[in-house]
Amino acid sequence: MKSFSIDDEQLARLVCALTGDELARHFNHYTDFVAQAEWGPDTPVGEDGAELTQEQLEACARRFCSFFDKPADSLITAASDTFGSWSQQVKQLIEKDLRTFRFHPATQGGVAEARHSADEVWQDARMIASLMHGRRRIITMVSTHSLFGFVTSVLAPNLQHLSVVDGRAMSPDLLADSLTFGDILIATPTLWRYLAQTLPSFPNNVMGLSFGEPLMLDLSAELREMGLGAMRELYGSTETGIIGWRDTPSEPFVLFDHWAADGEKLVRTCPDGQVRELTAMDHLLWEGDRTFSLAGRRDGAVQIGAVNVFPQKIGEIIAEHPDIAGCNVRVAQRSGALDRLIAHIDLNAGVSPNQDMAWRVDEWCRKKLRPPERPRIYVFGQVS
Template identity: 30%
Template sequence: MVLARLSLAPGRARRTRRLALDPASIRRITVSLIASELERFRQCSVSPETWLGWGDDLGLDERGIGFDSLALLDLCTATNEFFHLFESGVEDYLFVRRTLGEWVTVIARGLELRADHLGFRTSGSTGRPKLCVHSMRGLNTELQTLGEILPEATRVVSLVPPHHIYGFLFSVGLPLHLDIPVIDARGIAPGALARQLTAGDVVIATPFLWNVLLRNIRQWPEGVTGVSSTAAMPMDLTETLKAAGLSRLVEIYGSTETAGIGWRDDHAGPFRLFPHWRFSTDERRLWRDLGDGSPEEIPIMDRLERLGEDGGFRPAGRLDQAVQIGGTNVYPARIAAVIEAMPGVSRCLIRLDGNAENEAAIRLKAFVVPDKGQTIDDLEQRIRQELAQWVSAVERPVRYSFGTELPVNAIGKDADW
């Protein structure tokens, strides 16, 4: 299917609207931000059963859910960054208002005054997490395309957090754009979810979550569409989902830095650029139309192999997976591969370990999943000894953690530990 030929089927024309966040959407995003910051503060997960019970009178300080003064400052900063409240000048009210309901009111007022940008943080899987700013105009341009790709949508059922860009676009932006309802299904058991699904539902998940759903839902209701992003969708998983009755599976290619770039619903075929993107002569960049005819050149994370002249492409690996340690380019994926090749090691994940404000203290850390039956008593020492033979000092992790599975976040991407 060629994107340029997409159009709504006769009789399916519907009203679309310019992206403007309503109080319900603001509340859902804010709850997700608070839960994420609370997990980081407590160093443990916050279950949906917890945040589903949060009312507007929820206190955000130590007398409420437990943020101390410094953690509350971090939460205010994260919220300000996401909604860009400094553009309207209301950000200081977050520091004096201390309940969830008051925060929603402050944010809504700020967006009424000015709503030009939103900020999304990366997961940090290829380096330190960073803030990526997107214009509302650019997000609205993408939503127009997503509405054409999913003309069958009558309801969105989301399993991903709305404060991540993927979750925002599909569980906040798309329902508002198409004027259709949304269900936040993160707190619904798979069996109960299957009983609630109906034709016209579009389920938003990640490859990790699709695998969980497949293990619990053996037969999908007729007319349900799936959307997947954040990582490559395995071909066998796609085929098994369709064999189980999933009507259609749309895979979105993009990143926090770029938002969506392309899509496909034939997983044996290439991705196709969204119509507001076009290739550049520089393989490290793409051109994006902001919606008013003014293009901007955007750096991309992967090398894209062009296929044909109609915008087809395949991701062909990261352009640069390097991180800086002591002024030296270090490649975490390469070091992880060296460790995974060692006897007794099943999986390995490497990340930066250190304070972003103290560059001299930044080194690498490793999370290792041992082979079944392998004890960890001497495994760390053996890894350190073998690694010293293969990589330089700055490339060696200074801290090791062990577990039965690699840590992942709420959308199935590599998580910090």
């Protein structure tokens, strides 16, 4: 795939993002997006920088190689490396040959990979680039390590020759001052909810781009009332690729040109002319040959902060606590507020549902669950 282009700064930003995700997935070490946004090509991976241990350093290097489907030992590492030196090594590899990407979806096990040919990722980028036509600049609030983040804030902007600014470290006041006529602002619905609560308004002709979880109609309307010129929402998944888009939550999604419906299946026409059948992660309610709305997840996942979580699995993990007999987790959806998880916990006979018990459960959840998986409310009952 010869037409692919990723510059040095984008590669360094990508390796920083992959490092943050790898630390969270396999070391239970969460680096907030503000800290990640401050990492750059000159940031040491070890002391006085990201402070990676030797084990973490090796795992993150393997993850960077894996992203481009290169052998795990392709990257020669040392504690004195910088993120920029890592990206320069991989740059030499992908300039010679780049055929496949490997993305990590937020699955129940947290370790599955989704492989996509580089040509198909490029095909997705061309479709997204068409939605960006006529824009001046992009400010992104999302990381580049995911399929959607990579396509929307690296590949598609490159096709339209748009500069990209990482807005994750910006305060609301700085972001408000930075937005200008013709910009695109990329964020997940959870972040859009935060922006709606913290920004005073939007300049004329700013377009929003949203993905990762459903965009609710009340939030979309609130953003438009604040002056947002347009809001485009993408649909798809890490497993399938980017499937469709719409301009408002009140309308159905529209398939991109290389997709077609075939009963319960979706059919993708690939750049090489091959045709593949895929199943969407959601049940799709077709309203025309090429338009659809969503009718619930197939795998029982819900989305908290643009991350797929599985309430049944979360309940099973909480129920492993020695004082707990059973746990049921549900999602509380509130108009004008973020979705949150509520855990209904049955304690073993003789265990008191007091504050100390709540702290023990909370500590258990912090050790066993990722931040988006942790319930915000505990409701205690007791087995008689």
